[in-house]
Amino acid sequence: MPQFLPPGPPASANGAPQPHPLAKKLQTWVKANYDTAMRIVAYTELVILARVVIGAVTFQTALISPLIFAHFLRQRYYQSAFTRDAIAFTNAHIDKFVRKPGNPSAVVQVWEKIQLLTARWVGSTLTGNPAAGEGRR
Secondary structure (H helix, E strand, C coil): CCCCCCCCCECCCCCCECCCHHHHHHHHHHHHHHHHHHHHHHHHHHHHHHHHHHHHHCCCCCCCHHHHHHHHHHHHHHHCHHHHHHHHHHHHHHHHHHCCCCCCHHHHHHHHHHHHHHHHHHCCCCCCCCCCCCCCC
């Protein structure tokens, strides 16, 4: 941002330069809207996954596209609380819809199989780096 909005003169003789007033407003706006934007991004990623899967089933996109995007979404799941919340919310709504009284048991069985295969593919949580001082063995 300093290239577009150069900082102003320092407030005191030895102080740091003051940020541009527009930069301060922009920073305040971003801080106020960050959570909402990230929530929208998380749900948008799920919509894109659905679109890519439907495209692969109808042969409109490459068959490997859903796997690549699902892997990306898996990484986002581990790195973003917003994505975890969006997936949990969507999963709960689909589960509620599938388990409605009157639905055929085959629908519930297919949904449970999808959940089982997804859980198996996702696997356990990712591990972090070993602590300092601990070497590889």
